[in-house]
Amino acid sequence: MKLLVNLSSLNHPLTGIGEYTLNLVKEMLDDDQVQDIKGIRSSRYLDRHQISVLIAALEQGHQTDQPLTRYLKKMSRLKLIARIARKAINAYREISFRFYRNMLKHYIYWEPNYICLNHQGVCVPTVHDLSHLICPQFHPKARVKYLKAELPRTLARAKHVIVVSQYTKQSVMEHFDLDDRQITVVPPSVKSEYYPRTASECAQLKKRLGLPENFILFVGTLEPRKNLQGLLLAYKLLSTELKSQYPLVLSGKKGWLLEEIEKTLQPMLDSGEVIWLGYLNSKDLPALYSSATAFTYVSHFEGFGMPIAEAMACGTAVIASDNTAMKEASGGAVCIVSPHSIGSIAQGMRKVLLDSSYRIECETKGLEISKNRSWKVSKQLLVTALSNLNNGAQI
Template sequence: MKAESETKTQKAESNELEQSSFGLSALSFPLKIGYDGKRAANNLTGLGNYSRSLIEHLASQYPEHEYLVYAPKVKTARQIDAFFEKDNIELKLPKNGPFLWRTLNILKDLNQDGCQIFHGLSHEIPLAIQHTRIKSIVTIHDLIFLRFPQYYKFIDRKLYQWKSKSACKRANKIVAISEKTKEDIIDLYGISPEKIEVIYQSCDDSFKTAFAAATLSRIKATYKLPEKYILNVGTIEERKNLKLAVQALKELNEDYKLVVIGKQTAYFKTVEKEIEKLGLKNRIIFLKNIPFADLPGIYQMASVFVYPSFYEGFGIPIIEALYSGVPVVAATGSCLEEAGGPDSLYISPNDANGLAKAINQILESPQLQKEMKEKGLEFVQKFNSNLVTQQLMDCYLSL
């Protein structure tokens, strides 16, 4: 019995050593990299776009590897269909039913498929993955639900906190999408800085090429866009602070209108009341459900892009504006300076007069417009897709 017990102990120690020493240097190539694809396979905005763009660029830049996208179901849509038509991107649906699949049962599929890495693209990874041979990475976009809890339902806030904190503690590596998010992870979750890698996001490549004049004319006519306008893009919710842009509009030249693109929430009623109070109904245009293919053109025809959000994890719309050659005015207090760079203008998210002054400063100076466009475009190259993709692959290979 003693000899048998010693043998079992030795085997256990051997297995533990094997798992602790397992690293990508010991792996055979090509790699099989698995992703939490719930949003990539079902969402047409936000995290869906982020997920597809990230995987597509990896698959294009590093075609020698296999990219397995795990999702409980898949939505039929042009963007999603095109995504899964790529040769080395493969959709993986549950083999044994969707119940608790993303949280636990997915581990069976990952092992059967021979995945060496699993990347949770939005705040969570499967439970117990740390007890397998699979290396794990989790992307944390923001911890806004802890910094601004008033914007979230109690149960949602607790669930987000549990999932993200657990993932941060269990993952082999954490990808933060900004230095501000990294600071929040360290401060709020007590995670070692050495475990966190800041890898910025880029935006869709369609924002990086100027549209032809005929295309811009079509877009302008389709959406009845004015000759001169200030642009704001983002969900119309309290945190995004559209009310400040409305208040600033009152102090701008009446030749300029405000064009707003975004999904409306209950906060929209607050914005409507402010518009009525200030008598600005004829100077504001709300657009929604805009085809993604037309969005870059709307950016490119804007005079100024405004983003007065109280708090963001990064600020992709700012990147889109800079690539589109549009001067940016954004709010202080989170990470928007990281996205906009030193040559964009920044104001307090509580200062409507400051926002109006910054916009007027740009509108009244063609020279400043020229400098902001040129320097903004130069700055935004640090978010180039090829560079960001290389940083992510380097992160995988460092595991």
């Protein structure tokens, strides 16, 4: 099987889609079923060795963008020219893709990030979720418009579709004319680095970051979809004693539509109830998860919910939403709450913090489930689906 992959999501810092792409491609580099693999990134085509070098650089946290791409992305942050910059980036990728597509038409094209480029051969996109249709209020209008226009076109010419959860599979079947046989679930996993860290490692991290002995943790982008407002208001409902014993620690970069969240957050930062670390290098996350007494992830919508799986793998009790794909990510090993009720979220935090037996039960179950997760397993699901297409099988 010859495979072509769009690597445009492989930029530092990696998003969730970037992590998904990197880890699956890394596994496929050594797979005997993949006769050849090429990657497209900006205007360049990368061979197997070049892809390996790129992945190694990203894992070391190095900036890997091409200068023009970096400039266009920087410009896209300015609202007045965001649309022009976005179109320029997409056109730039499409033009460079056309130049090589005749040579690569016998390659199966796997697109890890929703929208396929104009490939003459077999196309297989990955759909992570349909939040742009189900809850468009959590996305910029331009992104919603773009996905509404382009995703139906991609799915119409796709030979097969990859999704990250059973929830997303059902959503795709409900919104588009696809049946069960046309879709394969390839869930994300967690890297081998995510495991319970020693007391010494945790103490070193807490000292370096200025963290207290005990705390509640959230990891993710600060944006409305993650329900930071609900989490903060629920945390306010805890007793003064509980909040002083377990400050709320937030780790993640700022997203969009933060005005309401910042009004609630700033007084809590000033009082010391909440600590915001900003964006942390992924190398610090296993020790950060391991150091937390509990991890909270009460998002309104997730295609999977990777931080839930990461925290479980580090042996930390998790409080998570009862909706969308987060039940799949949690595997029944977490304290389930309603993201729409601050009372439910607060009660979940109280239960995990005050009931040590229950907390230990969640930690133990989480570790057991994590044993069955690996990127090798996910890679094999993907390779099998693509190989069946290469061999002409109807899947």
